[in-house]
Amino acid sequence: TSKSPVRSAEDVDDMALSYAEMKAVASGNPKIMEKMTLDNEVAKLKLQKSSHLTQRYALEDKLIKDYPRAIAEVSARIRDLESDMQTAKENTFPSEKGFSPMVILGTTYTEKAEAGKAILEVCSRIATQDSRPLGEYRGFHMDVGFDGLSREFYITLRGKMTHRVNLGTDAGGIITRIDNQIENIPKRKESNEEQLAELQKQIEIAKVEIEKPFPYEDELNAMCKRLDELNAELNLDKRENELVDDAEEQGAPSRDRKEVEREDR
Numbered sequence: 001t002s003k004s005p006v007r008s009a010e011d012v013d014d015m016a017l018s019y020a021e022m023k024a025v026a027s028g029n030p031k032i033m034e035k036m037t038l039d040n041e042v043a044k045l046k047l048q049k050s051s052h053l054t055q056r057y058a059l060e061d062k063l064i065k066d067y068p069r070a071i072a073e074v075s076a077r078i079r080d081l082e083s084d085m086q087t088a089k090e091n092t093f094p095s096e097k098g099f100s101p102m103v104i105l106g107t108t109y110t111e112k113a114e115a116g117k118a119i120l121e122v123c124s125r126i127a128t129q130d131s132r133p134l135g136e137y138r139g140f141h142m143d144v145g146f147d148g149l150s151r152e153f154y155i156t157l158r159g160k161m162t163h164r165v166n167l168g169t170d171a172g173g174i175i176t177r178i179d180n181q182i183e184n185i186p187k188r189k190e191s192n193e194e195q196l197a198e199l200q201k202q203i204e205i206a207k208v209e210i211e212k213p214f215p216y217e218d219e220l221n222a223m224c225k226r227l228d229e230l231n232a233e234l235n236l237d238k239r240e241n242e243l244v245d246d247a248e249e250q251g252a253p254s255r256d257r258k259e260v261e262r263e264d265r
Contacts, residue, residue, distance in 0.1 A: 035230045038223055045220040052214045059206045067203050074196045080160035081189040084140075087159050088182050091139030099175065104135040116171025119144070123153045123167070131156065138182060157181065 093100050101108050102115045105122065109115035122134060122144060131145030140157040147154055150166070155178060157163040165181045167174050214220075 031230055038227045042223050045216050049214045056210055059210050063206055071199050074192050078189055078192045081185055084159035084161055085185050087139040100138050102137045112175045113171050116174040119174055
């Protein structure tokens, strides 16, 4: 298949002998034994070569399609996270208590506890799982919704990217969670930068692997050459036909003999 990692199964140990080969083996011809061994080894090496080429083609596909797409996506996330970091920096105006003003449904709150209570009040009126606009905080638009699977309310901060915060039942803790999510943006950017570096490393490794030849190419060619020589010397196809003809002559009555038997009846 085209999937990676490649998995292959061998079934080359059992050798099916032709009529001529069985005759030759019975006669003790060492060249037949050599041919049988070479047939087995060549089949194994060809299977390994096929697996090698399949892996090379898979790497080539990744270099052409997968890696460029992944790098573009990660690079875009890094730029968006940088933009959100700048948004938070330019719109954070903490009071003496460290709380920046928060707008909830058009009302501005300057106290953390009051803002948290207002959010809980909005949540208490939500009857569906659809998210809805909530307000603004530190330059981010906020939506609030209910997750039916986790049975929790959440807030989505929308800048260039979205940042989701699951809410608890403590009014002050809600604001703390939102702040922690915003402060975690640089870590997300760092994680994506590490991912980008790893992708670039994988590209360099893939380029090296693609250039590697099949390690047993010379051995395979030598075996195939010797096998061709043995086949030519043994001329098994011709011998097999001759032996089969002999068997037919010895085991089946001729046309004239059959006619005689019919006449005797």
